[in-house]
Amino acid sequence: MxxxxxxxxxxxxxxxxxxxxxxxxxxxxxxxxxxxxxxxxxxxxxxxxxxxxxxxxxxxxxxxxxxxxxxxxxRELKTFIVGRVDMTADGSAYIIPEDELQEDIYVAPRKLRNALNKDTVKVYTYEKSRGRKKEGEVVEIIKRDRTDFTGILQVSSRFAFLIADDRKMIHDIFVPLADLNGAKNGEKVVVSITDWPEGSKNPVGRVKYVLGKQGENNAEMNAILADFGFPLSFPKVVETESEAIPEEISETEIAKRRDFRPITTFTIDPVDAKDFDDAISFQKLDNGHYQIGIHIADVSHYVLPDSALDSEAFERGTSIYLVDRVIPMLPERLSNNLCSLRPNEDKLCFSAVFELDDKAQVQDEWFGRTIIHSDKRFSYEEAQEVIENKEGPYSDELLTLNKLAYILRERKFKNGAISFESTEVKFILDDEGKPLGVYTKERKDAHKLIEDFMLLANRKVAEFIGKQGRGKNKLTFVYRNHDAPNEESLTNFAQFAARFGYKISTKSEKETAKSLNHLMQSVEGTKEQNVLTTLAIRSMAKAIYTTKKHNHYGLAFDYYTHFTSPIRRYPDVMVHRLLQHYLDGGNSVSQEAYEKLCVHASAMEKKAADAERTSIKYKQAEFLQNQVGTAYTGIISGVTEWGMYVEIEENKCEGMVRLRDITDDFYALDEKNYAIIGQRKNKKYQLGDEVKIKVKSVNLAKRQIDFTLLS
Missing domain, CATH: 1.10.10 (Arc Repressor Mutant, subunit A)
Structure with missing residues (x-):
């Protein structure tokens, strides 16, 4: 019809x-x-x-x-989109759609329906009556990003509120007096949201942890961990599992492994390290070649799939390195004891063993499970002393390894790898964690030697799996991927570097890498080193974990993975398991399942790096708290529409000069030229400029340092 x-x-x-x-x-x-x-x-x-x-x-x-x-x-397939909330200071938000091709959706405060920053929400979208910008309203909160918040507790006779540290948490959390968990007025606490009654402006919560007094080192460091969603302790079931693992290595287990105990082996680590997850063995062969073993703690022998230990390690994703402490991915019994390659003890390892000639060319390779016995534990400083003086324990081995490492390094840079030697800031702390001074850590040959052999192991493991099979027969694996930089970002950086007299060629990837390396060598020790290195790194793509094989742009490797740190990185545990699975002749595993694991690992890596940076910001603020009124020379390290960041040359502490405090003109941001410019007198402050500043104020709770300019 x-x-x-x-x-x-x-x-x-x-x-x-x-x-x-x-x-x-x-x-x-x-x-x-x-x-x-x-x-x-x-x-x-x-x-x-x-x-x-x-x-x-x-x-x-x-x-x-x-x-x-x-x-x-x-015209439009969906009127509903799913995305992540990006809250603004005025209580409104932009929803960042999961589909990257869709534009952001503006949501007014009254239409957020109790959605909080970073929540995943479903939004009904519609065209704005005037203009083209899309607006919407939240119709469903699909997933809360977090329900735990740190802050200061305010207690009265009838009720209590948490004032959250997170500036994007715009609602105070109501806490009934029965749910204070012993917390007192003014204390720093973690509160969990338990309810949000319909029509109520404020959520309801209970005190989960009492962190301590505001300003105390332990309270503040634990607050940073809690803020980023990292647990403050291991669940009891995880600790129980780790304690139940036997310490003795059975003869049956030893018989399954290649025995390296008779071969000279040592570790080189930071002086305060307790988790030694890599060791190097050295043997000169009859043919004049060298057998170099890179031995990595066999975490996957102890941490079994589907165990509580494994689930906890996966969720954490990585160890977290704050200014004054390490929060390990694995309980201490494993990280500092069973898995740590301590000297004079038999230890189980997963190893990559190479036969190298005098030109550091790999003549043969072997991958598998081993047992080792480390003869000595070097600190980086001790190993460096042997290298420099050409004498001391295992001097022949160290000097040969250093010679081979130099060749590997030179070849890497010749092939287009980029050397980013950014300044690492370290604090001298007293017994209570208060910063007494700041210094920059120098990387010498001993550090680079270990790094170059770890890179060799990571590259060769990835090659070994990556080159097997074709098309549908490719083996699913966990790679470390680093894409080439975005062309626009690189062009902007090249223009900025030109202000200091450095030329960056962007004709080809190899030319770019060559000129970036020349820049990094040229800026070493200059006042602009940190600014230019930081900007160069920002112009690069971010490295991620993925099952999709790509080359590693920064290292100029066709294949690369993370194999060498399973005590502190969960992706390395996955790599060990997959490598053994394929060595045993196993079929390829599900790419889709492993890609999801990779996405989580990349997210946790970023979160840990953010937490580390936040702890540094806190210690910088704490260090300058008693320096209010002190004058310093600094470099402009960032510009925004509300001010400019300045990094003090002497101690690398960074603070802000707010535009409202520069009173000789009205200044506006020139984003393209990384500058702020006076509208009447045309005076310009540009990224990288040297300025004289004075410490105006420090807000420790907000980890903020404010400077004023000195004429």
């Missing part, structure tokens, strides 16, 4: 046509194809469909778009 296009059924027919496009995933269709999919074959119905498609596509607000002669698609 033909369908006549009448006003009463036009809306229904339009919706049925739209349904056809949705079911075909918005594939371009002509009116005949639409009719066929609706099982309408008569001419009158087809004419009605064509008329609707024509009329709706001619209207700016119509449902369909004509993309070619006779071909149509839906």
């Amino acid at each position: 033909p369908v006549k296009k009448t006003n009463t059924i036009r809306h229904v027919l339009t919706q049925l046509i739209a349904d056809v496009f949705e079911k075909s995933e918005n594939k371009p269709l002509n009116y005949k194809q639409v009719a066929a999919l609706m099982n309408l074959q008569d001419a009158e119905s087809k004419a009605g469909i064509l008329e609707i498609l024509d009329e709706e596509s001619d209207s700016k607000t119509g449902r369909f778009v004509r993309i070619a002669k006779g071909k149509f698609t839906l």
